[in-house]
Each structure stands twice: as C-alpha cells, then as structure tokens.
Amino acid sequence: MGVFSLWVVLGSPFAHADSDADKPSAVDRGRQALTSRSFLKPEWSLEIYEKVAELWGEDAPDPEADPEGYALAFARRYGLHPAPFPNDNLPMGLKRSTDPSTGRQGLQVDCLVCHGGSIGGQSFVGLGNSQLDMIGLYQDFFQADGRPIFFTGFTVNTVRGAVNAGQMAAVLISLRKPDLSRRLFPVLHGSKFPETDVPAWWNIKYKDTTYYDGRTDARSVRSNMQFMLGEKTREQFEELEPTFADILAYLNSIEAPEYPFPIDSELASRGRSIFQNQCAKCHGSYGDEPSYPNLIIELDRIGTDPARALAPSDLLVSHYNSTWFGEESPVDEVMTGYQAPPLEGVWATAPYLHNGSVPTLDHLLDSSSRPDRFRRPPSTDFKHYDTDRVGWRVEVLDPVSPEAANRDQDRSIFDASRYGLGNQGHTFGDGLSPSERRAVIEYLKTL
Template sequence: MTRRIFSLLMLLAWSPFVLAEGPAGDPQAGYEHLVNTPYLPRYFDQETFDNVWRVWPEPLKSQAEKATPEERRQMAFDRYGLTGRPEDPTKPLQYVVDKKGEWTLNCFSCHGGQMEGKTIPGLPNNRFDFAGITDEIRLTKAMLGKKLIPGDYSSLVFPLGENKGTTNAVNFGVALMSLRDADLNVVPGASFPKMLHHDMEPPPWWHFAKKENIYLDGFAPKGHRGLLQFTLVRENDAQAFRDREADFRDVYAYLSSLEAPKYPGKVDATKAEAGRIVFNRQCSECHGTYGDQADYPERMIPIDEIKTDRARFDSLTPAHRQGYGDSWFNSYGQQEGLIADPEGYVAPPLDGVWATAPYLHNGSVPTLWHLLHPDQRPKIWRWSGSSYDHQRMGIDAEALDEFPKGLSAMERREVFNTTRLGKSAAGHDYPNALTEEEKSAVLEYLKTL
C-alpha cells in the first residue's frame, strides 16, 4: 500500500526531471490532451466534489449550505485554488472531468493560475492547496461511504506542500523513479531512498521555449519524453509511456508556444526606460536582455554565490540525476546536455515576472519590491487576500512578528515561515548595490517584460 500511495503522488505537471529534444507537434492538440485526457487514475467523482462543503469548518459550512450550487462550486474553487478554463469557465482547468463526472488531476493544478480574476494557463498556481483538497476529499468520501484509493492517504504519509502554491515536487520524482529501472519497468522489492523534503514554487511555463535545459539546477535537457514522468504511477506500465509519446510531442509544442502575459496596469515609460538601463547594467548578465535585442544566457550561479535556500540543491544527488539520464526519459543517455553534478541554480528569464509572485524558487518572497530590498523581506508573512499589490508588485501580504497560534491546517498554509527548512528568503542580495531610485526604476521596468 505504501508504494501505491507514493506512486500516486506524482500528480504534478512539472516533476523534477525532463528530457529529449521534441519533434514538431500541434500546440492546440497539446492543450486539449492536458485538459481532456486522464493520464492518471481517477481521483474522485462529481458527487464527492459537490458535497465537499459538508466537511468545511464553520461558519463557512453554514454559508455554503445557504448558497446555490453554483455559488458553492465557486466557494470550493476559491478554497482549493481552482479556476475555470479560459474557453469554458464551467470546467476546472486543473482537472480532467470525463463524461461520467470522474475528476483526474492534470498539469494545470500547479501550472494554471489566476491574475485579478483572469485564468492564465502556464502561470504558476500560487493558490493551489494540494494538501487541503486531498484531506477534505478524503473526508467527504468517507462521509458518503465511497471507496478510498491510495491517493486519498497521500497527505498522511508524504508532505504535499507546507504552503498553498508549493509542492514537494522534487521528492515525488525521486520516490517514483526509485521504483523503476531504465526501461521504466517497476522493480520488484525496490525501496525509497532517504529524501530531503522541501517545497518548491512551480516555474512559469512560458520560460520553457527559452531554455535548453530545465529545472532550477538546469540538469535536464528538455524534451517531450521527460514530460511524461509525472505519470509514473504504478497503474501505468512501461508500455504506457511509449503509447503516449505522440501526445506529449503536442504537449511539448504547446509549452513552447506560450508567451508571458502583459502587465495590465499603467507604466511610467520614462521611469521604465531608466530602469531598463540599470537592469541591463546590473541584472542582464544573469537574467538576459529583452525587447529587440533579447538574449537569454541560461547562466548557472554557484550555490555559494547566490546564497538562496539550498534544500533544493541538496535534495538531488549526482546519482539521482544520472539515473534519470540513463533512462528511457533521456533516450538512455543519447540526449546530450545532462548535468549530473551542477554547481548551483540557473538564473531564470524574467518574462512576465510581474505575474509570478511569490518569488525565489521556494516562494518565500511575497513581492518584487521585497526581492529588490533583501534586508526588508519579512521572516513570517501571510496572504491578505487574493488581490494583487500593484505598488510592490506581488502578493498582498501582511508581515507578522510571529507565527499565529490556533490556526487550522488550511489557515497555517496561508502563512509563510522563512525560518523553516527549505523556506529561507535569504540570498540573491545583488540589489543591495542599487540606490533606492535605481530600485524604483527597475521595479517599473519589470512591468514591461
């Protein structure tokens, strides 16, 4: 049972591994595959979702009882970080829902977010509560007398994410790959290695097109095969990955087609131009240039230089990375570019950075203003709502002196504690070299990317 539980944990679109150069595919077909094809076992049915409000705490439960079915649905969407699809708001972007009303998690659970009421496929979903929906769906199934599946127990035995919008994605991949051989056959008697559990903020999908290698440490050459790794549940045998390869050529094409959303607010053009000059002088060496002379260097920064939280860096060993590189996902090592022992983290492109709060790879910094002011990053902060802070560019957050007491599990996931393992907001202190005027100009310039 334990292995089956772990095998159902790889429910994320962007596991910590990927591969091989992808042949041309159809971007629209790729999107349709993601929202309409269940690549994982079904998770729950429509009846369960329609009744999940019955396990909510008061006064929310009473509010839901008095609401219409449509209002209750929206309350559930808001509670768990779900959104309607751009083409059909009545359907959840983050789940495949078949004709029988069976719900199956898809890639957009982590990579389909919302900005000021607008759903943006490819945007990191900073409101998704993986642990919360898992716990409350399990309770609802038990209340309705429905059969539980291994995935219902996952949050009880494996950390899913200490904060909303984050997941333990790297260790999902480590756990599931440890059960397979290079051909992706399940190995009888295989056991899980020791893992350093930590949370990650998903990257925006529109960065995919710019990169040769992906993931924070840039170890994996990108390609269509590795995108299938999120389906490494035991129910999928080795042949299933071969059978779905054509689908994921289309998914690869879809990811490659995405572009960053444009900032919807006002921009001070004069100030932004001053910020562009400062940015190109101080930041472009790592993050690249934009506009007519766009160039992305894909530069890896040694961990002792960047000094951001190193739990992600320490969580994968050279053996983990090489094991992936020798597998079918990487064409048994034929795909060039694998980095088994990287030095640190790769500085990401900043297209659409205004929309991707919170910042740093673990989501520890609530706004771009805080990113530009390292000494003023809050040690403990809490979401103040779902509105966007246009002044500081990011989450509308409240700084706290200490972690509040007496919170429910879901309320605790609204509070970010940077003193926890893997949660540090330290590092990336390069903005300290800028004056306050220069920081303000750079902040304005970042709106234009």
C-alpha cells in the same frame, strides 16, 4: 509525360496546400491534449466535487441551489481557478476521467492544478498557481470518499502556492526498474526535496535547460511525463510520447500577459539602462533583439536556500538516468546551483525566488526588507496586488520558533524558518539606491 499525368502522380499543389492547412499543428494538438484529455484513471467519484462540502461546515453553499456560489467557495478553499477552456464546469486542474479497462468515470487532477493560475480575475494556462493548497485538497477528497487519510511520507506543502513536485517524482521513479517494470521495494536514494514555487510555462521557450537546478534539457519530452509513473507502463509511455511532444510545442508557444496598469515610460527607460548594466548578464536582454544566457549560478554566489539544489542524491540521478526517461535526456550528474530565470511576465509571477519566499520585486531587490513570516492574500484579485512594489500585499506576522512553525496548520502562512523556505540570498539589488530600485521595478513591468 503530360501536365495531367504530372498532376495525378505528384498531386495537385493546391489540394495539398489545402489538406496541410486543414491539419492541426503540433501547437494546436498540444493545446487540445492538455486542456481536454485526462491521462490518468479517475481517483475519485464524480460526486466528490459536491460531496466534499459536507466537511466544510454549515456555511457551505448548496451546490445545486447555488452552483456559482459553490464553485467560488470550492475554488477559494483549495486554491483553484476558473478554466479558460471547456472543462465540464470544473475548475482548472480537475478533470473528468474514464478508466479504459472498466469504463468507470470519475475525477482526477492534471497538470493545471499547479500550472493553471489567475491574476486579476483572469485565468491563464501556464501561470503558476500561487493559491493552491494541494495537501488540503487531497486530504478532503480522500476523507469525503471514505478512504484512509491521504499520506505521502513527505511534506507536500506547508503553505499555499508551494508544492513538492520534486519529491513526488523521486518517489515514483524509485518504484520502477530501468525498464520501467515495477520494483518490489523502492530504491532508497536518500533524496529530500523541499516544496517550491511553481514557475511560469511561458519562459520555457527561452531556456536550454529546465527545472530550478538547470540539470535537465528543456527539450526533454519524457521528463514532463514522469508524474504518470503511478500507473503507466513502458508501452503506454512510448505510445503517449508523441502527444507530449505536441504538449511541449504548445508550452513553447505560450506568451506572458502584459502588465495591465499604467507604466511610467521615462522611469522605465532609466530602469532599463540599470537592468542592462547590472541584471542582464544573468537574466538576459529584452526588446527587439532579446537574448538569454542560460546561466546556472553557483550556490555560494546566489546565496538562496540551497535545499532544492542539493535535493537530488547521486543515487537518484543515476537511477533516473538508467531508465527510459534518462535515455532521451539524462540529468546532468553535476550540481552547480540555480538557473537564473528569464523574466518575461515577471510582474504576474509573485511571490519570488524558487521557493516563493519573497512577496514583491521591491523585497527581492532589498533583502533587508524581506519578512520572515507573513500571511499570503486570500485570492489573486488585484485588490491584493501592490503596483508600486510589484507583487502581493501580505500581512507581516511576528516570528515564531521553527518547531511552532512546523506545527502550524494554517497554510496561508509562509514561514521562512521551515525546511527549504529560507528567504536569504539574491542580494544583487542591495547596492541600488531607492530611486534606482524603483526605476528597475518600473522597467520589469514592461517585460
């Protein structure tokens, strides 16, 4: 066979290389899918973005005369952030959506309502949204749309920046049979999830298991799809699975932002040695040869609020594992405690612990200093950022009774007496001297 014949049969290697180069990678496809597509039908009309201002009072900026002022007021009211990608002039987390069966257009929330945040005026896909007021947004949108007040039967959030994604997922899966057909009556699984902080996506790549309790395989594609259980069929889930595999590839490509302020390199070097001796066993090592141990720490050892770890009942886990979601990556039936997270970009992820109960790294490493009740800052601008303690400057408030805390409608206030929001535990830094603690914090700025 001649050279020309081989060229025809096998194809030109140069043409093949060019065609492969032209094909978008899984990461590129995933980025495009996450940032440009809406996977759910519209929940509200397109007009709701402007109409909701009627509930704010006379001081609301005019959305037509002052669109920039209105966008800022809207973002501050609900804790949303500018999208760092084209998004129809909507903040990150809101998306235009079309009902494929009717062609009706409207608005819907997407993953980035929780997993899109900002710090120092810059927005990041994958940074947990520490400002989000999910229940405030839903209540206002439903009221402005002339519909019954939004009611879930469980706490969505009592404080900005926290969200009860666990209970949302538990409710949705309880309404499906193992084959994902709909049930007439929900599975009464008895689980009670608390609201939690939103973790950073850029650390997923380091983990073998995911979620705070480390009971789900981090490579699971289907577990990231469960929030579409409100409307998708089994066939639709199967059709979308390759797209969500691409999205997971994109999530695994996200890198943490670098600390934007000066770092004392000599102090950080000292802190690195202390960290390696006292923290790396659980949280991993960083630098030229990074390693992460993927440890799940027993509840009695970590000592942090146990509500999230104890939330999934055996019946819920069994039911989940019996469905299409559990076929791929079943949830571990054994509860151990909490996964010690990787710490890349930890400077940007305040407040700390799984429930966001600790304002700064200094408070984290000195448990006696943690405030039980405080007001979170009104934005993630750097004027509210504490570069010494690393985290958010907060207004410490006097404690109140748990009953009064539960009645408090000011969702800028964090109260550790509420269910699942205890600020105890992780006392491993208490034995450090003040100078050692300062050195460790300086080193953590470099991650």
